[in-house]
Amino acid sequence: MEIGAAFFMSITILITFTFLFNLIYKYVFQHTSGLIKQAAMVVGFIALGWLAMKFGVRYNGSAIFDLRNVPIIFATLVFRDPRPILAIGFGIAMARLGINGLSASAFTAFCNISTLGMAGAGLVSLYRRRPSWGYPLKAAVSLLTINTLQVGGVLAYGAVNRVNYATHVMPYSLPTTILLGTFFLFIIRDFFLDQRRAVQLKETNEALEKRTQELLNTQKMLEEKAELILQASKYKSEFMANMSHELKTPLNSIILLSQMIGENEEEGRSEDNRRYANIIQASGEQLLHMINDILDLSKVEAGKMDIVLDILSLSDTVELLHRQMKPLAEVKNLDLRLHVEDDVPQTLLSDGLRLGQILRNLLVNAIKFTDSGYVALIVSIERQTNGGSGDHVVFMVKDTGVGIEKSKQELIFEAFRQEDGSINRRFGGTGLGLSISLQLAALLGGTLSLRSAKGEGSEFSLRLPLASAIAPSVSERQTAASLE
Incomplete structure (x- = not known):
């Protein structure tokens, strides 16, 4: 008891x-x-x-x-x-x-x-x-x-x-x-059940909090995507507006001048006819250039751009570009400079057509956005401290033009996007050149970079691997020295 x-x-x-x-x-x-x-x-x-x-x-x-x-x-x-x-x-x-x-x-x-x-x-x-x-x-x-x-x-x-x-x-x-x-x-069974319910409730709350956070993150991502879609729509609208303006101008010139030449039956007007014909040719070439830009962009984005490697003469390539661009610079009274460093190889294994296209786009843009001063094409070697395969051939296009704000420097490389929609209306062009050039540079195994400040000009640098460069032979160096 x-x-x-x-x-x-x-x-x-x-x-x-x-x-x-x-x-x-x-x-x-x-x-x-x-x-x-x-x-x-x-x-x-x-x-x-x-x-x-x-x-x-x-x-x-x-x-x-x-x-x-x-x-x-x-x-x-x-x-x-x-x-x-x-x-x-x-x-x-x-x-x-x-x-x-x-x-x-x-x-x-x-x-x-x-x-x-x-x-x-x-x-x-x-x-x-x-x-x-x-x-x-x-x-x-x-x-x-x-x-x-x-x-x-x-x-x-x-x-x-x-x-x-x-x-x-x-x-x-x-x-x-x-x-x-x-x-x-x-x-005390109720105490046990209460503890188990508390644990289950805590786990449920944690799962709900995690799910809520995932939903918030998804919502934020969707909002960002929606904003990007709106921006893309805006940029494409601006692009189409610019294209409408740019395409109608040469087409109107072609139509009008063709009509004037057809209606011109007076004698002694051959000089006017030649002038009209030159304008028609220039307008047609301008229109063709715009269409080619759009087609090139479509090919690159679709992965159908072919790269054909060949041995190029660097000096011939840059000198040809200099001669082609010099008349454009003279029209605006600009000094078009060309400088090739002494240690730059004579030849390079690359796609001459695409390399020329990139440099031509850069030079045309530099001349277009420069009102006074100079535009320079500088070719040099950028060597890594450890040497070897890390070295690059650098094509720098430098100008004293309007420059680009730092916050807008990445934007200008994107298709259908420009620093300012009104810029294209002032200077003309499709606004696709830099986007195409950036993607072509990647296809060639290189990079395209920019250093600029508003009102202080711009420097665009195309870097191609020096591993693809072919050093000149002794006889080639001697021949070049004798020619000098």
Whole structure:
């Protein structure tokens, strides 16, 4: 009767303490970090074990029979990590030493409780591998396993007389412990379910927050895409407006002048006819150039631009460009300069047509956007510090023109986009030359870069790998020297 009364009082205290701890946990620790919540629960379970031993039944002055294993049983149903169970078992074992001090009975109890903690950790590991097990099955397994191990420990460690314990104590303590443990686990089942709901709610909230963030990122990306589409539509509208203006001007000239030549039946008008014919030819060439730009851009973007490599004479290539561009520069009273460094190779393995197209676009733009001063084509070698394959042939087109704002320098290389839509109306052109040149430079294995400032002119640099350059032979150098 004494054991039953003591155990009943212990279970009452444990239930009261658990209820109070549940309230404190829900309203104080629920919104703290996971580490703090776990530490609070471990301390709470150790306190439950201490209370069970404090109000247990004393036997022969030092041995205590109590419900110390109930917190360990309950902990196996709450935690999903074995480590807190080990901490709880060790904590209750240390509390047992603190009740009566260090004695043979206290030490064997310390070993027994520590063993129960390790067994509880093993049960948690088992439950993690059996997620389909429900609360009743887990509770039954933990209750029977921990109680059986506790009885086995008392008999094994011999803290009390084994025969007396087996005949007079265990027949009352074991059924009472199992019965009261079952009652305790049934009472606190709501606490277990509340903890599981809290964990599930937290996981659901985290998943919702992650999903919300993904939706926000997707929405932001869609907004950026929509803005880009609007900008592209705007730039294409500007491009079409410019194209409408640029294409109608030469076409109108061709139509009008052709009509005038057809209607001109007076004698002695051959000079006028020649002038009209020259204008028609220039307008037709201008129109053809625009159409070629659009076709080249379409070919590059479709990946159908063919590159034909051949051995080029660098000096012949740049001198031909200089002669072709000089009349355009003279019309605007500009100084068109050409400078080739002494260490530049005589020949280069590249596509002469595309190289000329890039340099011609750069020179035409430089002349178009320069009102006074000069335009220069400078050819040099850019050597890396380690030498070898990292060296480049650099074609720099430098001018003293209007320059380009830094914020607009990347924009001008994109198709259908210009620094300012009104620029093309002032200077003319399709606005596709730089976009085509940039992509052609990449096809040739090089790069096209820009350095400029508003009102201070521009420097466009085409860099082609020197690995494709072919150094002149000794005889070629001697021939060149003799010609000089």
